[in-house]
Amino acid sequence: METPAIPAVSAAADTLRRDLSVAKNLFFGEIVEENLFPYPKMRERDRDMLGAMVDALDDFLAPKHADLAHYDRNAEQPPEFIQALRDMGLFGLIIPEEFGGLGLSNAAYARVLAQTSSHDSSVSLTIGAHSSIGMKGLLLFGSDAQKARYLPRLASGEIIAAFCLTESGAGSDAASVRTKATRGDDGSWLLNGEKIWITNGGIAGFYTVFAKTDTPEGKMTAFIVEAGQQGVSHGPHEDKMGIRASSTTTVAFSDVRVAAENVLGEVGKGFKVAMAILNNGRTGLGGGAVGGMKTLIRLACAQAKDRKQFGRPIAEFGLVREKIAQMSIDCFAAESAVWMVAHYIDSGCTDYSTEAAISKVFASEAVQRASYEALQIAGGNGFMREFPYEQITRDTRILSIFEGTNEILRLYIALSGLKDVGANLGELKSAVGNIFNDPIKGFGVLSTYVRRKASETTGYGTDKILRELHPSLRKAAATYEKYVVELSKAADGLLRQFGKAIADQQHAQKRIADMAIDLFVGLCVLSRADSLVRENHAEQHNAIGIAEIFTRQARRRLMRNVRGMTINEDKAIEALASAVLEKGAVGWDVI
């Protein structure tokens, strides 16, 4: 994937190894310290502006809370509100200045989405689907002519963008799309098919469409299609559980003529284009999740301090305090991981898809836990629609479903790590390579693997993170140093045990993925805490506390997952699932 390298200014970037994936190296028992420490800083240009932008967004959205709740109940953002989003400049966030946008870095963009999400998720979705996925392909792969033609109008929001991949028969299995494009003699294409659940489908003027193309170059191609073209239509707004005000519709293409110059990227490389867009866009979703968590924490604190039961504010009770603390840990951890990934993207790292998947899985689940707990703290009020908890709970539910379900992403995390290990094992090179249509990289590095194997056995118990750390953080670091070796042993063991069949071992993959998630997120937490200590930041003591607690919790999960590699109930679970599935229901009753 060719991502233009944005010149990095932070100190962390100087030693950054742009070709290395931290997460994939965990599977080799390695901690790529250069890519984790020190914790990256927001680019100066963006930091200066973000303070003012955050205030401006608060001023803009805070007075509209009642309207926003109304849009949710009515399942639509009215045109005048979309216009207000345009006027605010919210469609030009990541478009370069020369095309009329704000040219924000990925990190700053994610921070803006965090702020909009702290008010309302549907707002984030309208602007996020436009920037994160709708027009991201044009930014990453567009020709100069395509950019000049569309970016200025996309920046102003004159045309809003949508990403059209999913179909009724192609959800998680995105490569199986049936929408078809056939090339005519004049080189133009005829497009036919229907997409479903397209965010901004009803308000977009610009569609990035993925279609099957039976060409020598490859099976799928991305196209730019304009809403006004002959044969393009969309269905009504879907009646959804959450993010109800955001437009979700079907988009149909009936004999739509697409000019050759509207192919996005190379003919036949559509799947790569789609995956590159989704990987690059994940920080938007993660940023939104973090913004949501900060609102939930604020609401929960106010509620807990205000509400008295048993003669005391419920904030004094351990079970309430535990929830507040856990939400804060999750929030810090998600934030640390999301902005680490944003930094990789902004610095021109080439292999960050595994880290991006980890940050998406962790952040989406963290905000879902937080919405559950904040609602619980509010008790009966939490269940009432006049309070914001129920809407936030509905709105955040989607985050583990779209832009890759968390199941699919867990498999991806496991397999992308295992694939490199497998590639290095030589004889297993084809075992997992083709699962995600991603060619195996890293042949001929068997010697590296052998060297790594050696360091894995001798490296046990020695410091892998060389920088000097605060004593509490040093202790936490030892956990990651230990379990990264356990992960590499587990990966190695699984590949030797299952060979090619590892692709079918989802229970094992989930354990592996969860280990990788705990390790990567934990290392991000450690790095961020270390940087706050070095800065003598006012929050440094909380950060140390969070790093300690997160690490202990992660260690218990890691221990369980390591043990689960050999001792587990997988077979019994499979058998039970088969039985229940066969019947299609459970057979027992108390009558």
Added chain:
Amino acid sequence: MKILVGYKRVVDYNVRIQVKPDGSGVVTEGVKLSANPFDEIALEEALRLREKGIATDVVVATIGPADCQAHLRNGLAMGANRAIHVVTSEAIQPLTAARTLLKLIEKEQPDLVILGKQAIDDDCNQTGQMLAALWNRPQATFASKVEISGSTAKVTREVDAGLETIEIDLPAVITTDLRLNEPRFTKLPDIMKAKSKPLESIPLESLGVESGDSLKTTAYAAPPKRSKGVMVKDVAELVALLKTKGLV
């Protein structure tokens, strides 16, 4: 026409003010700081006059510590053409502020100066009046409507008895009341554009302003907490209660 706008930074009006434990001031660290709401109204009025084609140049000025730059950028993002930052780490009182603004007037030669009627931190309500006197020009305070025609301004003032409309010759000082206008939202692209607008920094010492500070603050204290009220059944009970408390 050039308009000079006073644009002071204060603790945001949404923040619950806390007094420092030693009583030496209020807590400003880690607290949201914003433009004085009356000054935002002043800037909004100036921008509207520019949009009507009456003014051409809107200059925001603040007197404050080095980190006020971001605050002035907000004024530029809202739409001011230029900003002047008079840098001082000391908190100053109205007469010193008025003398400082007079120096800026001498330098800038504005046709109109618009200030907030007061700042929500010290609530002095003096600077505009003092400035007009020092400058020896007319003043129209507590404005709720401003109409400019030629070299005069017709200003509606909010006074205790209601509304009063006066006409003054320009140049003059106008101070704003709450109902004059509703300040606009800052848009994100304007925040970016503000980065390249001119912002001039002048050390207060270099202006040769004689300090007019004559008040010494001895201590800050939070207002006493209101004690909880009691509900009474009827007037008779109320009177009885007031009597027992010796209040009637």
